[in-house]
Amino acid sequence: MARNNTITLYDLQLESGCTISPYVWRTKYALKHKGFDIDIVPGGFTGILERTGGRSERVPVIVDDGEWVLDSWVIAEYLDEKYPDRPMLFEGPTQKNLMKFLDNWLWSTAVGPWFRCYILDYHDLSLPQDRDYVRWSREQWFLGGQRLEDVQAGREDRLPLVPPTLEPFRRILAETKWLGGDQPNFADYSALAVFLWTASVARTPPLTEDDPLRDWLDRGFDLFDGLGRHPGMNPLFGLKLREGDPEPFVRQTGPAGAGGQALNKGPQTTKMPPRVAEKAD
Template sequence: MAANNTVTLYDLQLASGATISPFVWATKLAIAHKGLDMEIVPGGFTGIEERTGGKTQRLPAIVDDGEWILDSWTIAEYLDEKYPDRPTLIGDPGIRPSAQMNEAWLWQTAVGPWMTCYLVAYRDRSVPEDHEYVTATRETMFGGRKLEDIIVGREDRLPRISADLELMRGVLRENKWFGGDSPNYADHRMLACFLWLASVCDTPALAEDDPLRDWIDRGFDLYGGIGRHPGLSNIFGLKQRAGDPDLFNRNPMANGLTSRNTGVKSTAGETARMKGQKAGA
């Protein structure tokens, strides 16, 4: 068992001390979910192998009673196995592939596109010794283009990214968490993406009244406010301009993907829409 209820976490941080990596964020949430405390080993991208004594070049990594565990999914599985009497992270093995699919969708839909909007802030907020690394690796990732050129036009991209998150909004209109009545590791993986967003955004990405805000705020407040680091930015406040797509659907219609059939009334609106009629007709 963890000595003094504490595990050691190797963090990946910005100059502010806020975590930058969504995978480290997911691990932080997982450890807190288990009711464990964290002894944080700080640092940025530079010198990970040296900090970990040659154990890894990538983070997260934790040490529990002298045992090293790498990779965010492996860490979550380890925590469930090592501490079965504490709140479960994954539970049914079927959760992992479905959570991975949802996370992959979020990365393709939003995280990747957001990256093109915030790469300069990503570099500038990194610890000074990481600036060269972030510049070189991210410019290579985007075909050799300069970071300053990649973010050009982001004011046009941000509204489209927001609009594309409607699938998440639909699910969360019908469910408190992706884990159901309480958060599980699927929530932690998705929340970690928004915590990453808060670490790099220098201009808002979502509308002030975005329906996702309830889930995000509750998620950031989990475990004593683990997602409320002072180095994080407010991700809300995006304004819709003339010609922009709607930032989110203000008149959502329940559908069979997210709502239950409990009788005629529960499906009347969708049936009317399919027939080209007004709801209630």
């Protein structure tokens, strides 16, 4: 049982003190969802093995009254299993599978492109003692030897391409307050973590001012006394579009059904456009 209702969390921080890891972000939210106070152990990309006493080279890591738990997903499952009397993060194995699908979709749709758009910012905002490691590891492990500067260059052409791909996510949130229904759950925290990570490094906004995701994001950042409102965060909204850029989102005129089509409420709502007469030769 957590001593004094407090669980220790090993963080991953930038020079500003802001958390950069989406996995740490969702663990922070999971702990608060369960009603715990968090004892933060600060630190950056280097020295994690030393900080954790040789137990892990990656974070998040929590310590619950002497019990060490690694990996954000395992931590969430642990919290539900050990504290079932507190609000649940998951509601059964089916929901876990759907959440894993959402995770994978968001990472391929948003995180991958944004990672390349903000990779030099990612480096520049890191703790000074971490920057050599960040440059070497990202260039060698993730970028195939390309320089950070070369990968980030031209992002003004690529950033407008990402918002339209988030349309399925907007359609879900147009129909429900939270991914978890009336209340947020680990699905919300996992998705919010993607945008929290982005806000930690995005020195150029990735979303337009009028993006419908703003409502859900603002409410999510405000949860738990403004957990996502660290002063080191950058604005998510303010992307300026240029002539020829794609529309950032579909402007909904009513509730959507399966596949984004209008809900079928009878023949008047599902009329096909009139057939155009073919021209005679």
